[in-house]
Amino acid sequence: MNRSTFQQLLSFFVLMAYGGYFLGCSNSDNSEAVVFFQRANLAFKSGEHRQAIKFYNEAIEKNPDFADAYNNRGLAKYRLGNAEEALADYDQAIEKDAEFWQAYFNRAEVRADLNDLKGSADDLKKIQTVYRDSSYYYVRLGNLQIKQDAQSAAQASYEKALALDPKNAEALTNRGVLYFNQKQYDLARADFQQATQLNPKQHFAFNNLGIILAREKKYAEALELTDRALALQPTQPYYLNNKGYLLLQLNRPEEALRLIEQSLKLDDQNGWAHRNLGLYYLTQKQSNQAVIALKEAERLDPSIENVYAYLGGAYQQSGDLALACQAWKRGANAGDPLAQEELARNCR
Numbered sequence: 001m002n003r004s005t006f007q008q009l010l011s012f013f014v015l016m017a018y019g020g021y022f023l024g025c026s027n028s029d030n031s032e033a034v035v036f037f038q039r040a041n042l043a044f045k046s047g048e049h050r051q052a053i054k055f056y057n058e059a060i061e062k063n064p065d066f067a068d069a070y071n072n073r074g075l076a077k078y079r080l081g082n083a084e085e086a087l088a089d090y091d092q093a094i095e096k097d098a099e100f101w102q103a104y105f106n107r108a109e110v111r112a113d114l115n116d117l118k119g120s121a122d123d124l125k126k127i128q129t130v131y132r133d134s135s136y137y138y139v140r141l142g143n144l145q146i147k148q149d150a151q152s153a154a155q156a157s158y159e160k161a162l163a164l165d166p167k168n169a170e171a172l173t174n175r176g177v178l179y180f181n182q183k184q185y186d187l188a189r190a191d192f193q194q195a196t197q198l199n200p201k202q203h204f205a206f207n208n209l210g211i212i213l214a215r216e217k218k219y220a221e222a223l224e225l226t227d228r229a230l231a232l233q234p235t236q237p238y239y240l241n242n243k244g245y246l247l248l249q250l251n252r253p254e255e256a257l258r259l260i261e262q263s264l265k266l267d268d269q270n271g272w273a274h275r276n277l278g279l280y281y282l283t284q285k286q287s288n289q290a291v292i293a294l295k296e297a298e299r300l301d302p303s304i305e306n307v308y309a310y311l312g313g314a315y316q317q318s319g320d321l322a323l324a325c326q327a328w329k330r331g332a333n334a335g336d337p338l339a340q341e342e343l344a345r346n347c348r
Contacts, residue, residue, distance in 0.1 A: 033063035040072065049076040067096035071103045078110060086110050101130045105140070112144050120144050135165035142174060151178060169199035176208060185212055203232035207239050210246070219249040237266035241273040248276065253283055271300030275307050282314055290314035302334070309338035316346065 040055030056073035059066055074089030090107035093100050108123035124141055131137035142157030155178050161171035176191030189212050195205040207229040213222035223246045229239045241263035247256035257280050263273045278293035294311040297304055308331025315324035325347035331339025 033059045033066055033069070036062065037066065037069050037072075040069070040076075044072065044076055049079045052076045053080075065096050067093045067100050067103070070096065071100065071106065074103075074106060074110075078106075083110050083113050087114065101127045105131070105137070108140060108144070112147055115147075117144065117148055121148075133164060135161040135168045135171065137161075138164065139168065139171050139174065142171075146174075146177075151181075154178065167198050169195040169202050169205070172198070173202060173205045173208070176205070180208065180212070185215070188212060201232055203229040203236070203239070206232075207236075207242060210242060214242075214246060214249070217249075219246050222246055223250065235266065237263040237270060237273070240266070241270060241276055244273075245276045245279070248279055248283065253280055256280060269300060271297040271304050271307075274300065275304050275310065278314065279310055282310055282317065285317060287314050287318035291318065306336060306338050307331070308334065308336055309342055312339065312342055321346065 036055045036059035040052045040059060043049075043052035043055060053073055053076045056069045056076065059069040060073070063069070070089045070093035074086040074093065077089060078086035087107065087110045090103050090110065093103035094107070097103075104123045104127045108120045108127075111117075111120040111123065121144060124137070124144065127137070138157045138161035142154040142161065145151075145154035145157060155175065158171045158175040158178070161168050162175070165171070172191045172195040176188040176195065179185070179188035179191060189209065192205040192209045192212070195202045196209070206225045210222040210225035210229065213219075213225065223243065226239060226243045226246060230236065230243065233239060240259045244256040244259035244263065247253070247259065256276075260273055260276050260280060263270065264277065267273070274293050274297035278290045278297060281287070281290035281293060291311065291314045294307060294314055297307050298311065301307075308327050312324040312327035312331065315321070315327055325343065328339045328343035328347060332343045
């Protein structure tokens, strides 16, 4: 499966007063600007983000000091994947109103996405007092702390979020990630299950539950959950890759290959997808292609589960036991139990 999905997707799950973020509402003396602003908000609520941006543009043209319109246009751009343009709009909103706390909150997220961790931390610190009773503030803080590799602090933030709101599905999902990484799978499962009960659109939690079931070799059940995640996010590359892995385990290799290749087209830097591509070639006894894919997985992330075990298997399949033993030894030294087994079985 794709364990790296966990940390890469943590920042996606912050549900605020509206659709995951704060939409501002201000009174403007310019009635035309307000009309366009209201139309834009309705379009945003309907998921018509490009149309919303057009209306926000009109509102800003009518009133260039309309801070809320900049903020909300930034939200729409962020939803369309335009993080840098969203950041520019949040900057404008704050320039127009230095106490526009919602814009700081939203800017903290996009700064974290752009790997400006200090800037994100500065924004969250600035609004800490204002949002001291907000469960979602602590989710965002925890997400940032994950990126800062401060796991204990992140867990404390998610605990604070849940103390303020026990039904915060995002906090449950992200705390479940931490439990998973700590190999506390039962606690992770409980958090993911509760998150999906609270919010049936928690595709990330469905995906994570599938990963846990796959570890238990319950591949058919895991596939059902991964399909639920994909029904909500059909082009999410990690979910596509995870489904490909499950199909490999269910002996449906051609279907698996299509999904893994689709995942790589969407994100060719995902080492887990390269590993699964290598596993496909290994099952098809195409050892040379398997070696190429698995070495790419190793290059991208040598901590990927079983990458050395499979790489050794590919070398063995090609008839090069010496290279196979070298790969298994690297895996054994890294603590990969499957590589340790292969090393003990095949190498002296």
